[in-house]
Amino acid sequence: MRGTDTTDIKTERPWLFKPGVSGNPKGRPPGVKSLKMFAKEYLQSLPDEKKLDYMKGMDKQDIWKMAEGMPKQDSRMELDIPQNVIDLIKNAKASGNPELPGENKE
Numbered sequence: 001m002r003g004t005d006t007t008d009i010k011t012e013r014p015w016l017f018k019p020g021v022s023g024n025p026k027g028r029p030p031g032v033k034s035l036k037m038f039a040k041e042y043l044q045s046l047p048d049e050k051k052l053d054y055m056k057g058m059d060k061q062d063i064w065k066m067a068e069g070m071p072k073q074d075s076r077m078e079l080d081i082p083q084n085v086i087d088l089i090k091n092a093k094a095s096g097n098p099e100l101p102g103e104n105k106e
Helices: 006-012 035-045 048-056 060-068 083-094
Strands: none
Touching: none
């Protein structure tokens, strides 16, 4: 049985990044902009009239995200799932059958 020691992983799979070592040690060359920065600067340079034209075809939620940032992603959700559905899923998993009854394979 293989150990879980990180030295075993490094010797068995040397192509993996080593902890604490960058995958790009030289980093981005000086003066080269990321695509995100290029797009941000381009959109900021547009006159207001052109910005409004650009936003006309966009979803309102996307415009909101651009203005306010992405909404919090770690929120919890509570669902009321009927017990018979839970039992159906558990039984399908326990039987080793990955497909639920009534699913089409096509």
